[in-house]
Amino acid sequence: MWYLCVFFHRLLDYRKPEVESLAELYGAFGDSDGVDGHGSLEWKLPQHHHPDSPFHFVNLPSEVVARQIANRSILVKGIYEVWGDGSNYEELEEAIRNYPDELKLPYLTSESTFKITVDSFGKNISSQEQSNRIQGLSYIPFKGRVNLKNPDHKFCLLETDNYGSNNGLPPVVQRRLFFGREVGAADRKLLPTYQLKSRTYLGPTAMDAEVAFLMANQALVRQGKLVFDPFVGTGSILIAAAHFGAMTMGADIDIRVVRDGRGPECNVWSNFKQYGLPPPISLLRADNNLPPWRPGLREVFDAIICDPPYGVRAGGRKSGGRKLLKGIVGPYTVPDDKRIDHIPSTAPYSLAECVHDLLDLAAKMLVVRGRLVFFYPVLREDESNGETRFPKHPCFKLIAVCEQILSFRYSRVLLTMVKMGPYTKEVEETARLKHLEFKENHLKWLEEGNLHSAVFSPADTHLDLGEESKFSKELKPKYRGKYV
Amino acid sequence: MLSCNIKGVTNGFPLRIEAEKVVEKQVDFNADFLKNMFPKIEWKALVAAAKSMGYTDLPDQAESSMIDSEEFLKKFHHALLQLHLEEGALICPETGRRFPVNKGIPNMLLHEDEV
Numbered sequence: 341m342w343y344l345c346v347f348f349h350r351l352l353d354y355r356k357p358e359v360e361s362l363a364e365l366y367g368a369f370g371d372s373d374g375v376d377g378h379g380s381l382e383w384k385l386p387q388h389h390h391p392d393s394p395f396h397f398v399n400l401p402s403e404v405v406a407r408q409i410a411n412r413s414i415l416v417k418g419i420y421e422v423w424g425d426g427s428n429y430e431e432l433e434e435a436i437r438n439y440p441d442e443l444k445l446p447y448l449t450s451e452s453t454f455k456i457t458v459d460s461f462g463k464n465i466s467s468q469e470q471s472n473r474i475q476g477l478s479y480i481p482f483k484g485r486v487n488l489k490n491p492d493h494k495f496c497l498l499e500t501d502n503y504g505s506n507n508g509l510p511p512v513v514q515r516r517l518f519f520g521r522e523v524g525a526a527d528r529k530l531l532p533t534y535q536l537k538s539r540t541y542l543g544p545t546a547m548d549a550e551v552a553f554l555m556a557n558q559a560l561v562r563q564g565k566l567v568f569d570p571f572v573g574t575g576s577i578l579i580a581a582a583h584f585g586a587m588t589m590g591a592d593i594d595i596r597v598v599r600d601g602r603g604p605e606c607n608v609w610s611n612f613k614q615y616g617l618p619p620p621i622s623l624l625r626a627d628n629n630l631p632p633w634r635p636g637l638r639e640v641f642d643a644i645i646c647d648p649p650y651g652v653r654a655g656g657r658k659s660g661g662r663k664l665l666k667g668i669v670g671p672y673t674v675p676d677d678k679r680i681d682h683i684p685s686t687a688p689y690s691l692a693e694c695v696h697d698l699l700d701l702a703a704k705m706l707v708v709r710g711r712l713v714f715f716y717p718v719l720r721e722d723e724s725n726g727e728t729r730f731p732k733h734p735c736f737k738l739i740a741v742c743e744q745i746l747s748f749r750y751s752r753v754l755l756t757m758v759k760m761g762p763y764t765k766e767v768e769e770t771a772r773l774k775h776l777e778f779k780e781n782h783l784k785w786l787e788e789g790n791l792h793s794a795v796f797s798p799a800d801t802h803l804d805l806g807e808e809s810k811f812s813k814e815l816k817p818k819y820r821g822k823y824v
Numbered sequence: 825m826l827s828c829n830i831k832g833v834t835n836g837f838p839l840r841i842e843a844e845k846v847v848e849k850q851v852d853f854n855a856d857f858l859k860n861m862f863p864k865i866e867w868k869a870l871v872a873a874a875k876s877m878g879y880t881d882l883p884d885q886a887e888s889s890m891i892d893s894e895e896f897l898k899k900f901h902h903a904l905l906q907l908h909l910e911e912g913a914l915i916c917p918e919t920g921r922r923f924p925v926n927k928g929i930p931n932m933l934l935h936e937d938e939v
Contacts, residue, residue, distance in 0.1 A: 563854070563856065564854060564856030564857045564860060565857075566860070566861070587854070587857055587905075595931055595933070598929055599926060599927050599928075599929040599931075609928075618851060618852060619849075621851075621904075622928075623928070623929050624930055624932060625929055625930065625931045625932060625933055626933070627932070627933055627934075632923075634866075637864075640864050642860075659934050
């Protein structure tokens with residue numbers, strides 16, 4: 341059945357993939373995700389609307405699924421059963437009158453309570469005008485009482501209009517009105533509860549609560565599942581996974597972040613305690629480049645969700661010691677008396693090698709059909725040249741790419757991959773050879789893969805005044821930025 | 825789940841536990857999760873690990889039919905999720921290398937000469 345899905349106007353690329361992932365989570369596709377690894381929904385744009393508009397019609401199998409999706413989603417404001425839509429109030433009235441009575445009357449009974457809200461996109465409607473609009477709906481035979489706090493049924497009158505193109509919002513060519521019954525809406529208490537500013541233990545790369553929940557939804561996190569984050573840091577991603585009921589595990593190479601935190605009451609464990617969530621079943625200090633898993637261990641995690649170091653603000657590290665790997669110094673032994681608290685030297689870990697190791701880990705340790713969800717940095721100028729290439733692996737299918745613009749120079753994309761097939765001997769052998777290749781060519785990878793210098797190099801080496809338009813106008817419209 | 829990963833070691837699993845401080849945590853019982861995890865666990869290693877932490881109630885052998893018994897699941901739950909090694913070490917069976925465990929976190933990083 342078709343429903344109107346109204347999104348929050350944020351993180352536009354993430355909206356539909358989130359709804360589709362949640363639809364899969366709530367069984368909308370049955371067992372038929374077949375060859376593609378995931379199901380997809382039918383979407384329709386309302387008349388006169390632009391794809392970036394917050395209003396989209398979506399075909400969902402039932403009201404129950406629609407409500408579940410709306411309640412868990414971060415970007416869906418509400419899902420409505422539309423009783424009528426039109427380009428003016430006369431058309432709207434006609435549409436509503438024509439909507440079948442058997443679908444309307446059950447919600448208009450005298451024993452029930454209701455509430456009507458007026459909402460608009462792109463402009464403000466004063467409360468007097470809202471009141472007038474509601475009065476204008478009196479042809480609908482509401483028999484029940486109004487209850488503004490906790491009504492049985494909620495209705496919404498939505499208005500979008502041609503408000504001109506200057507305010508940076510997606511263009512609407514002509515006015516469109518919708519009237520519908522609310523089937524489900526977002527849990528608006530979720531983000532304020534988990535927002536980073538009130539979190540006990542934070543680090544510079546702690547994942548924003550909104551994005552962490554989006555990642556958890558993309559990974560189909562639910563009760564009874566085991567989620568792993570190989571770059572756990574302060575645990576911000578695992579918090580989101582734990583909120584949705586999963587058991588969690590994390591690892592990080594930096595022991596000070598994972599074990600010590602900033603003190604006994606300010607560490608990863610205390611973050612979980614702050615929200616009353618079950619703590620991770622284990623946290624490790626480990627290096628993903630030389631991981632400590634037992635050799636035959638396979639298919640243990642239901643999802644791997646992480647934010648690997650891009651090498652821009654926070655570089656990755658792996659075991660070895662810079663000088664050791666460059667061959668400047670031979671392998672050395674730390675004397676026994678210094679061994680106990682010795683923090684082994686680490687060397688810079690290029691993004692290419694880091695992602696290779698992550699994919700290898702995921703290919704081994706994810707169950708089949710399990711999801712790998714992670715961020716990957718991209719230079720925006722690569723996009724305009726059509727060159728963006730995302731990491732690939734024979735065991736995985738890439739099912740979603742969601743961009744979040746971070747600065748003039750670069751963005752990050754959330755990649756969602758599904759593990760389609762088992763980790764075979766061939767895959768293992770290829771990975772082993774690649775690992776050795778990285779080791780031999782340690783220096784080469786560092787210099788060539790250097791995102792940091794591409795992002796932070798002085799402006800005049802990249803742009804002439806004439807070329808500036810290449811970035812801002814053609815790539816994405818003006819209203820696309822860090823939050824939209 | 826962990827094994828010794830020093831270059832050249834072939835028989836690095838299972839790591840022996842040297843327990844100095846064991847803490848029992850309170851974790852909510854979740855039967856689905858336990859049934860999910862059961863086939864992935866090396867049972868003998870779990871029994872040995874639990875014993876070295878002072879818990880001897882786990883049966884020495886386990887088959888998948890046992891996960892239907894609530895009593896078994898409760899013991900499994902206790903050993904897997906509630907016994908927590910706070911201080912101690914994990915020891916490689918082949919080389920004797922100690923991976924220290926502090927504040928509940930095992931440090932699996934290799935020293936420069938083991939890479």
